Amino acid sequence: MSKPTAPHEIVERALALSRTDGCVVIAEEESSANLRWAGNALTTNGVTRGRSVTVVATADGGRGTASGVVSRAGVTEADLEPLVRAAEEAARTAGPAEDAQPLVSGVAASADFTAPAAETSAEVFGRFAPALGECFAAARAGGRKLYGFAHHGVVSTYLGSSTGLRLRHDQPTGTLELNAKTDEHSAWTGRATRDFGDVDPAELDAELTRRLAWSRRRVELPAGRYETLLPPTAVADLMIYQLWSSGARDAAEGRSVFSTPGGGTRIGEKLAALPLTLRSDPHHPGLEAAPFVVSHASGDDASVFDNGLPLTATDWLREGRLSRLLTTRHSAELTGLPLTPPVDNLILDGGGERSLEEMVAASGHDGPALLLTCLWYIREVDPATLLLTGLTRDGVYLVEGGEVTAAVNNFRFNESPVSLLGRATEAGRTERTLPREWSDYFTRAAMPALRVPDFNMSSVSQGV
Amino acid sequence: MPRSIDETFAALPLRQLADAALARARALGADHADFRCERVRSADWRLRDARLSGSSDTTDAGYAVRVVHGGAWGFAAGVDMTMEAAARVAAQAVSMAKLSAQVIRAAGSGEWVELAEEPGHGERTWISAYDVNPFDVPDEEKTGLLREWSERLLAAEGVAHVDAALLAVQENKFYADTAGTTTTQQRVRVHPQLTAVAVAESGEFDSMRTVAPPVGRGWEYLTGTGWDWNAELAVLPGLLAEKMAAPSVEAGAYDLVVDPTNLWLTIHESVGHATELDRALGYEAAYAGTSFATFDQLGTLRYGSPAMNVTGDRTAEHGLATIGYDDEGVETQSWDLVRDGVLVGYQLDRRIAKLTGLGRSNGCAFADSPAHVPVQRMANVSLRPAPDGPSTEELIAGVERGVYVVGDRSWSIDMQRYNFQFTGQRFFRIENGRLAGQLRDVAYQATTTDFWGSMEAVGGPQTYLLAGAFNCGKAQPGQVAAVSHGCPSALFRGVNILNTTQEAGR
Numbered sequence: 001m002s003k004p005t006a007p008h009e010i011v012e013r014a015l016a017l018s019r020t021d022g023c024v025v026i027a028e029e030e031s032s033a034n035l036r037w038a039g040n041a042l043t044t045n046g047v048t049r050g051r052s053v054t055v056v057a058t059a060d061g062g063r064g065t066a067s068g069v070v071s072r073a074g075v076t077e078a079d080l081e082p083l084v085r086a087a088e089e090a091a092r093t094a095g096p097a098e099d100a101q102p103l104v105s106g107v108a109a110s111a112d113f114t115a116p117a118a119e120t121s122a123e124v125f126g127r128f129a130p131a132l133g134e135c136f137a138a139a140r141a142g143g144r145k146l147y148g149f150a151h152h153g154v155v156s157t158y159l160g161s162s163t164g165l166r167l168r169h170d171q172p173t174g175t176l177e178l179n180a181k182t183d184e185h186s187a188w189t190g191r192a193t194r195d196f197g198d199v200d201p202a203e204l205d206a207e208l209t210r211r212l213a214w215s216r217r218r219v220e221l222p223a224g225r226y227e228t229l230l231p232p233t234a235v236a237d238l239m240i241y242q243l244w245s246s247g248a249r250d251a252a253e254g255r256s257v258f259s260t261p262g263g264g265t266r267i268g269e270k271l272a273a274l275p276l277t278l279r280s281d282p283h284h285p286g287l288e289a290a291p292f293v294v295s296h297a298s299g300d301d302a303s304v305f306d307n308g309l310p311l312t313a314t315d316w317l318r319e320g321r322l323s324r325l326l327t328t329r330h331s332a333e334l335t336g337l338p339l340t341p342p343v344d345n346l347i348l349d350g351g352g353e354r355s356l357e358e359m360v361a362a363s364g365h366d367g368p369a370l371l372l373t374c375l376w377y378i379r380e381v382d383p384a385t386l387l388l389t390g391l392t393r394d395g396v397y398l399v400e401g402g403e404v405t406a407a408v409n410n411f412r413f414n415e416s417p418v419s420l421l422g423r424a425t426e427a428g429r430t431e432r433t434l435p436r437e438w439s440d441y442f443t444r445a446a447m448p449a450l451r452v453p454d455f456n457m458s459s460v461s462q463g464v
Numbered sequence: 465m466p467r468s469i470d471e472t473f474a475a476l477p478l479r480q481l482a483d484a485a486l487a488r489a490r491a492l493g494a495d496h497a498d499f500r501c502e503r504v505r506s507a508d509w510r511l512r513d514a515r516l517s518g519s520s521d522t523t524d525a526g527y528a529v530r531v532v533h534g535g536a537w538g539f540a541a542g543v544d545m546t547m548e549a550a551a552r553v554a555a556q557a558v559s560m561a562k563l564s565a566q567v568i569r570a571a572g573s574g575e576w577v578e579l580a581e582e583p584g585h586g587e588r589t590w591i592s593a594y595d596v597n598p599f600d601v602p603d604e605e606k607t608g609l610l611r612e613w614s615e616r617l618l619a620a621e622g623v624a625h626v627d628a629a630l631l632a633v634q635e636n637k638f639y640a641d642t643a644g645t646t647t648t649q650q651r652v653r654v655h656p657q658l659t660a661v662a663v664a665e666s667g668e669f670d671s672m673r674t675v676a677p678p679v680g681r682g683w684e685y686l687t688g689t690g691w692d693w694n695a696e697l698a699v700l701p702g703l704l705a706e707k708m709a710a711p712s713v714e715a716g717a718y719d720l721v722v723d724p725t726n727l728w729l730t731i732h733e734s735v736g737h738a739t740e741l742d743r744a745l746g747y748e749a750a751y752a753g754t755s756f757a758t759f760d761q762l763g764t765l766r767y768g769s770p771a772m773n774v775t776g777d778r779t780a781e782h783g784l785a786t787i788g789y790d791d792e793g794v795e796t797q798s799w800d801l802v803r804d805g806v807l808v809g810y811q812l813d814r815r816i817a818k819l820t821g822l823g824r825s826n827g828c829a830f831a832d833s834p835a836h837v838p839v840q841r842m843a844n845v846s847l848r849p850a851p852d853g854p855s856t857e858e859l860i861a862g863v864e865r866g867v868y869v870v871g872d873r874s875w876s877i878d879m880q881r882y883n884f885q886f887t888g889q890r891f892f893r894i895e896n897g898r899l900a901g902q903l904r905d906v907a908y909q910a911t912t913t914d915f916w917g918s919m920e921a922v923g924g925p926q927t928y929l930l931a932g933a934f935n936c937g938k939a940q941p942g943q944v945a946a947v948s949h950g951c952p953s954a955l956f957r958g959v960n961i962l963n964t965t966q967e968a969g970r
Contacts, residue, residue, distance in 0.1 A: 047540050299510065
């Protein structure tokens with residue numbers, strides 16, 4: 001059994017083994033630590049280490065260029081040659097790749113390409129875990145139960161190609177979700193973090209205790225359209241789904257909410273009444289993401305041929321107008337649109353300066369308004385309107401006269417984020433937030449709260 | 465066809481790694497330890513308008529050690545296949561258990577871990593039922609068949625685009641524990657899917673997808689065993705054209721005849737997840753949610769009408785959740801969850817079984833990857849047909865004004881499994897006991913117990929279909945599982961239908 005090899009050496013050796021016309025190798029070293037708890041007690045926990053290698057082999061043939069993509073976890077030096085040969089075999093038998101492009105070249109090498117992988121361990125919770133235990137004790141004494149999950153992971157990505165790319169990126173990702181429950185009420189809060197140094201469970205528990213206190217009075221409201229304050233986490237979940245649905249090719253083919261009748265896309269169209277800008281930027285402070293394309297498989301909005309392509313700041317909406325749709329080099333050519341691959345963060349900014357608390361203070365003066373905590377189980381109902389359904393969760397509050405006066409039952413909603421952008425009447429201050437529904441996939445977001453005058457609560461949910 | 469454990473998996477130093485890990489865990493004082501080495505190969509091939517748009521072939525491999533030490537769980541995972549590394553991972557798991565115990569003590573909690581008894585099973589091997597391993601079929605043959613099917617659909621009038629995809633998984637697990645059970649298992653599953661898209665000059669568009677379910681079968685599923693692909697592809701364009709021209713539904717209460725191609729997902733969400741006892745006890749409260757079917761209601765909760773009989777089953781042939789032994793060394797079983805409309809059972813793992821005094825686990829502990837801890841995962845949860853029950857046509861004949869629902873599409877349910885909303889692939893109007901063309905913009909919305917309480921009749925075995933999904937999500941860190949749900953067609957009275965266009969405010 002051979003010993004593991006440093007990730008940059010894996011990249012070099014795999015490239016040296018390549019016999020096809022082109023080759024991209026992505027080596028990823030992953031480490032993670034997590035704690036999970038329920039009812040004021042830890043339930044599961046774990047630390048993991050992993051390594052995966054993806055080889056993209058390309059082969060020029062008489063009918064075009066083919067690609068073969070094979071990924072393996074736990075790769076050692078002895079596994080490399082079979083892995084490269086498997087990718088080459090896949091390329092030989094796959095037939096021409098629709099998205100074939102010349103492999104990316106001419107990108108300056110990362111200075112730390114040969115450095116060891118970054119890693120995390122259970123020590124990341126060194127201060128957090130005891131503080132969490134104290135929260136459990138306080139919650140027990142206070143008659144409430146805490147549920148939640150803390151996760152920290154680091155992925156070091158090494159990308160090399162036969163065209164000379166040598167790129168490296170370290171991505172730390174941390175999330176904390178804390179849920180407090182009494183027999184009849186539930187409150188939630190979450191944080192995204194890079195290192196858990198900025199997370200204080202006692203502070204979060206205090207926030208939840210305040211929210212549970214809002215629930216002492218309970219009001220039952222029927223389904224209907226309500227003025228609603230969507231907090232940043234809820235806005236993030238809706239905007240992320242919109243981003244995922246903004247493929248240029250689907251739009252140009254007439255099968256997306258961003259299509260226009262008779263062909264073409266809605267780029268340039270004003271979607272939001274407010275001057276909202278929705279953007280991604282791999283260098284956004286606190287939300288840093290990989291500054292180059294890392295693609296393990298081709299698909300509608302990704303291409304393995306684009307691996308290593310530099311990523312830059314992209315405005316998806318600018319001042320309320322649809323500005324860009326997701327493209328690969330292939331779909332950019334097909335649609336005639338600029339090249340704008342996805343970036344792993346998302347920021348919505350409307351220039352607002354009010355906090356959510358200040359927006360609450362300005363609400364409920366001309367009639368009741370609802371303050372939501374978060375959204376859950378969001379699924380697409382109709383791609384033509386991007387109608388999504390889902391539920392409110394862990395706290396819907398009634399705002400009257402600028403104050404939270406009661407907790408309200410949960411609702412099922414049917415709403416389109418595209419439509420919401422057009423109807424929103426206020427955007428608050430943009431702040432970093434954890435998207436609750438999509439945090440398994442997407443954690444780097446900064447959003448404002450939004451005021452929507454007529455949010456569609458389709459039916460009442462009994463769930464608490 | 466005789467099947468055997470993949471030689472390349474069997475050739476790994478499984479026993480040696482397990483011995484090294486279990487010995488270290490024992491030496492460090494673990495009361496229980498289990499070792500799991502797993503290799504999961506997942507591949508997919510995607511075509512867009514009959515051209516290959518992407519493919520991937522990913523293998524996740526590694527191992528995990530889980531311990532009960534000092535009354536707390538500890539878990540760690542690794543990838544280096546050396547005895548030293550396996551022992552080191554075992555030590556990490558013990559360290560994690562000590563950290564947990566520290567937090568439990570700080571919290572003043574008495575929730576120490578104990579496991580339900582399970583007899584040692586010695587050395588066991590189990591392989592799922594399939595004829596041809598999809599990974600033994602050349603890629604050209606796979607993409608060639610998808611291309612031919614796509615071209616057939618593209619040639620039909622009104623079809624503007626076709627998306628085709630095939631997912632295939634081969635899963636190998638080796639498990640060994642300190643109680644003396646050692647299992648080596650292999651499962652294969654496939655999910656082919658084609659979607660035809662129509663785009664009208666007006667800008668309207670819609671799609672229709674095949675309703676063939678994913679199955680625990682091999683490549684033979686695409687060549688005629690278990691599904692008639694030629695028949696389904698032949699009718700798809702015509703059904704899509706009819707859907708494009710169909711009227712928008714008028715919202716209101718309708719009687720529904722729900723085809724098993726749609727009902728499986730409603731069962732999954734409103735019965736399958738709701739009868740997971742870890743959920744009902746709150747262990748998923750912060751993420752997947754809890755359940756209205758709380759433990760105190762076992763044996764008394766009126767879940768649905770007397771026509772409702774639901775089983776949890778890990779043994780059904782070709783089921784996606786079918787296996788011989790779970791990730792705690794428990795031999796798998798079949799048992800009742802709902803009998804004559806009353807809640808009578810739950811899905812269990814060993815810790816939950818002990819905690820609730822329910823005796824033996826029914827074998828529902830699984831992890832989706834070597835890097836993940838086993839959690840209580842869903843069995844094949846299936847609605848039983850009536851032994852001499854009616855055909856789908858006979859169920860439809862009993863409806864004066866209603867809708868026949870075929871194929872799944874959108875799904876969402878609340879965190880206690882009360883309020884749900886589902887859409888489908890095809891909605892047919894029923895007038896005076898007959899189908900009267902399709903409807904568009906349909907979603908049905910209900911509360912779980914109201915919906916199952918309104919079930920007047922279930923179809924006979926001739927209407928039964930084992931459907932399911934590859935991607936059931938649960939737990940933190942998030943895990944996916946494949947699960948099947950068998951069901952007949954069924955008749956529901958007075959279900960709320962929404963018009964999705966109106967819901968969108970148009």
